[in-house]
Amino acid sequence: MKTKKLIAIIFVLGLLVSCAPMSPYEAVQSPVLRKAAQSARTRSDHEALTIYFETLARDMQAKAEEQRKLLEHYQAKSYLYGRQAQDQQSHTWALMRKYEQAVEESLTAEALHRRKAAEVSSVRNDNAAANAKYKSHADNKADNNERLR
Helix, strand or coil: CHHHHHHHHHHHHHHHHHHCCCCHHHHCCCHHHHHHHHHCCCHHHHHHHHHHHHHHHHHHHHHHHHHHHHHHHHHHCHHHCCCHHHHHHHHHHHHHHHHHHHHHHHHHHHHHHHHHHHHHHHHHHHHHHHHHHHHHHHHHHHHHHHHHC
């Protein structure tokens, strides 16, 4: 169990390092992240991606809120910025919108991986139950064969 967690932690750290030079809202669309998401097979892989996307969504939400406050300031105090006031407002609005889109994408990806982790877990439980049932059936059959002899 500890080995699986260690592998998952190393996987997430590698994922974070590979996405580090990018801006956070570009990290959602990263080819490296997309490949990691496609290669996730185990429950721990999907849980690690869930945590990553959840953290990314929180960070993007904080940045969007920061841009929203800055936009309110530019709108309320546009006289301080002269000709650049409108440019500042449109630039800030565009950044805010980009961060909000990244939040939506991250939350969608987070929900997807949370659901996949639950599916992998339930499939494993179903397989374990089927194997146990098969084994007990085989044991009962062997016992019956021994009794008949």
